[in-house]
């Protein structure tokens with residue numbers, strides 16, 4: 001075995017195992033690889049190669065064909081079985097193209113002719129390294145997504161939250177019994193920011209489709225024509241801007257789950273196509289000539305009363321019944337009792353860790369204010385509010401004045417001697433007498449508060465403000481707040 005002197009220091013590089021019985025060549029290769037930043041080791045025979053590979057867990061193996069005893073080609077399947085993640089490159093004698101073809105068929109990712117050209121080797125290793133990094137990154141994100149999407153993420157011990165988790169668990173258990181059969185569509189209902197997406201993710205990542213894609217679309221975030229082409233894709237030339245064929249989200253979700261958020265916002269054209277998808281598991285790309293079959297599970301969510309929308313003929317009844325084979329209702333935060341404080345503490349700890357500061361403790365008055373609040377933006381509002389509070393907190397205690405996001409309700413009542421408060425708007429909070437009444441500044445503050453409560457979601461912020469998305473966009477632009485706001 002040869003390990004170049006500095007190879008362990010360069011351990012940020014990928015591990016390369018050279019299996020070659022030409023000792024001098026293998027040693028020089030190691031020195032070269034080490035200089036390039038790889039961790040390199042050598043083995044002089046097939047058996048030694050397998051043993052070294054078991055220790056090193058190489059990312060790349062440079063495997064010579066002419067080994068004593070057993071050829072590189074016949075070692076290849078054993079090596080692949082033992083080290084499925086390693087990329088194997090066969091080194092062959094000059095001109096043995098047929099051997100190279102056999103090696104590729106046996107699972108080698110590439111081949112190199114001997115004598116080796118170092119520049120060629122370097123380029124090949126760079127290509128394999130970037131493939132490896134990409135795969136590692138994709139695997140990492142998929143794993144992180146799965147880890148942060150379990151049922152345990154749905155915090156809360158209040159009776160309605162326990163009941164919701166029980167229902168989800170029972171649903172997942174019966175899906176396990178279903179095996180390959182089609183899982184039922186689930187409609188998740190609840191106010192904005194209650195955790196509907198978290199429920200959808202828990203259903204996907206807790207079920208048999210967990211290893212497949214979870215694809216989501218917010219039907220309210222895009223104009224109707226775009227929703228249709230995002231969902232179903234389009235053929236080249238289907239409309240003026242369709243310069244290339246585009247694969248839609250429905251196809252991307254093959255084998256997994258498609259989560260349609262804000263389903264109440266889907267326009268009639270999209271509703272017809274979704275119905276066909278739910279009934280026949282078929283869809284057609286825009287401008288396409290034939291239907292395609294797809295295997296996916298549909299999860300949808302809404303904060304709107306779909307049953308009323310059906311009565312008002314704003315939502316198709318047939319689609320509604322197809323979407324809500326199973327119905328889950330996520331309770332508003334104000335109905336979750338002590339969960340409010342437990343969640344507040346959870347978010348304080350989370351944000352304190354993010355901002356690297358000790359978590360402040362809620363004062364008794366702050367706890368009371370949190371309990372009193374109506375939480376129109378639900379858990380999202382609490383989460384964002386706690387971030388703001390942690391950021392602005394001066395000491396170890398978080399008091400009421402650190403909870404500015406709760407609004408002016410907490411302003412102390414004026415004393416009898418002091419000026420009287422201004423009359424309240426219908427159902428709204430009292431404005432303190434010293435309140436800044438400048439209209440544009442008020443508008444700006446109001447919009448910023450709505451954006452903060454809705455987690456920068458334009459659709460929700462517009463709803464909180466009681467105006468359309470377009471009006472909100474127009475006002476954002478006018479006030480120079482254009483950069484803000486998603487959805």
Ligand SMILES: Nc1ncnc2c1ncn2[C@@H]1O[C@H](COP(=O)(O)OP(=O)(O)OP(=O)(O)O)[C@@H](O)[C@H]1O
Pocket residue numbers: 153154155156190191192193194195196197198199261301303379380383457460
């Ligand atoms: N029970 C919970 N425990 C911990 N975090 C939660 C809980 N419910 C919601 N959250 C957090 O609150 C935020 C909003 O949740 P989510 O996006 O799932 O809500 P939603 O109902 O889908 O919102 P929308 O109506 O905007 O689509 C997210 O950051 C989520 O992680």
